[in-house]
Amino acid sequence: MTTVSTPASPLEQRRVLRTTIPGPRSVALGVRRAAAVAAGVSSTLPVYVARASGAVIEDVDGNVLIDLGSGIAVTSVGASAPEVTAAVAAQAADFTHTCFMISPYEEYVAVCEGLARVTPGSHDKRSVLVNSGAEAVENAVKIARRATGRPAVLVLDHAYHGRTNLTMAMTARAMPYKTGFGPFAGEVYRVPASYPLRDPEGMTGEQAALRAIDVAERQVGADQVAALVVEPILGEGGFVVPAPGFLSTLASWAADKGIVLVADEVQTGFARTGAMFAMEHEGVVPDLVALAKGIAGGLPLGAVTGRAELLDAVHAGGLGGTFGGNPLACAAALASLEIYERDDLAGAARAIEAAVLPRLTALQRDVPAIADVRGRGAMLALELVRPGTLEPDKAAAQRVAAACAAQGVLVLTCGTWGNVLRLLPPLVIGHDLLDEALTVLEDALRTV
Numbered sequence: 001m002t003t004v005s006t007p008a009s010p011l012e013q014r015r016v017l018r019t020t021i022p023g024p025r026s027v028a029l030g031v032r033r034a035a036a037v038a039a040g041v042s043s044t045l046p047v048y049v050a051r052a053s054g055a056v057i058e059d060v061d062g063n064v065l066i067d068l069g070s071g072i073a074v075t076s077v078g079a080s081a082p083e084v085t086a087a088v089a090a091q092a093a094d095f096t097h098t099c100f101m102i103s104p105y106e107e108y109v110a111v112c113e114g115l116a117r118v119t120p121g122s123h124d125k126r127s128v129l130v131n132s133g134a135e136a137v138e139n140a141v142k143i144a145r146r147a148t149g150r151p152a153v154l155v156l157d158h159a160y161h162g163r164t165n166l167t168m169a170m171t172a173r174a175m176p177y178k179t180g181f182g183p184f185a186g187e188v189y190r191v192p193a194s195y196p197l198r199d200p201e202g203m204t205g206e207q208a209a210l211r212a213i214d215v216a217e218r219q220v221g222a223d224q225v226a227a228l229v230v231e232p233i234l235g236e237g238g239f240v241v242p243a244p245g246f247l248s249t250l251a252s253w254a255a256d257k258g259i260v261l262v263a264d265e266v267q268t269g270f271a272r273t274g275a276m277f278a279m280e281h282e283g284v285v286p287d288l289v290a291l292a293k294g295i296a297g298g299l300p301l302g303a304v305t306g307r308a309e310l311l312d313a314v315h316a317g318g319l320g321g322t323f324g325g326n327p328l329a330c331a332a333a334l335a336s337l338e339i340y341e342r343d344d345l346a347g348a349a350r351a352i353e354a355a356v357l358p359r360l361t362a363l364q365r366d367v368p369a370i371a372d373v374r375g376r377g378a379m380l381a382l383e384l385v386r387p388g389t390l391e392p393d394k395a396a397a398q399r400v401a402a403a404c405a406a407q408g409v410l411v412l413t414c415g416t417w418g419n420v421l422r423l424l425p426p427l428v429i430g431h432d433l434l435d436e437a438l439t440v441l442e443d444a445l446r447t448v
């Protein structure tokens, strides 16, 4: 990197614009990148990072951006949280890898103990640690199939579960995630989700669940289904909060039919939605939870946590991986878990919702392109349409995100049609900084 990192002096939490965005050094790196990095890997904002701290990112040109994306809900405890970097440095000095499948270590065990404590339900739990969200989802499916002896997997419309072969099959959206990458894994069946903005007027969560169950029973047969995999709030699919009763109705059907309920809490987990896990908002206790993203303060780690009898149904050696539960990632997860609990980051997420939601709702009255304001905690979104219709307006979302970036505020988009602006600030973001970022976003929405 061109900038020397000085951990002793954390970045000041304020927005600084020194050049146009991207600046000349980022542009120059973009040229090198084009000649070395695969074109299939794209970046939302081609601004090259020198340092990051808390809720700001400093680029190689000295601009400091306010981060409303957290690297996709990863740095919820703040970028480079001092407790996390200290834990990682200490662990790196002790040992960086042995492979838990060869010679185990306490940190892996301690992470599994922590996950058993914080995930929903007081039943006996076990965990397996992996490297990513996709790997967590894949392992949840493996466990459910082995435990039930059944082949089929049910997933929701608008779902996102990852980019591996099985999780591509489970993901709904073709472009950019699936187009040209088939054939996909078999025995994956898609049922309708609850999407209050786009469902028939007045459809309740229970009705939406019965619609999904009807498709599953007619087209698959409940006795063939190993797992029903749900995101409690659709993530890449557009931050869609299902109508109340949707998840609980699906959960009781699954329990009744011996189907393993898997909550993909990869994006919603770890305090993001104002509860430690988003399933808690509906009082639903899943059988298995897939975890990653916010689990380890920015280090790569994933996990499946759930009922002991399900995880322990798998034969010895059936789960694992060379890097799964890497010691550095485990040290970071232990430090992060402590921050989530000690600093009540779920409460911080609720405070972010309380500060942001009224402003977005007020904005909706002035900007007819905003069809919907939704989300929970610090997982909030605006869905943009052509005014007076429900026709998705992806170009508008992109223009708003670009206008924010030009002003030094990093905002991500999502949604099946790419027309949703999503806000995922680090949960430690200061009130003034959040306020400033929102003002930039409001201006962009009013003018674009």
Ligand SMILES: *Cc1c(COP(=O)(O)O)cnc(C)c1O
Residues within 6 Å of the ligand: 131, 132, 133, 134, 135, 137, 160, 161, 162, 163, 231, 235, 236, 264, 265, 266, 267, 268, 292, 293
């Ligand atoms: C990001 C995400 C995944 C995939 O996680 P990776 O770590 O990118 O493999 C799976 N499920 C959900 C809900 C996600 O948001």
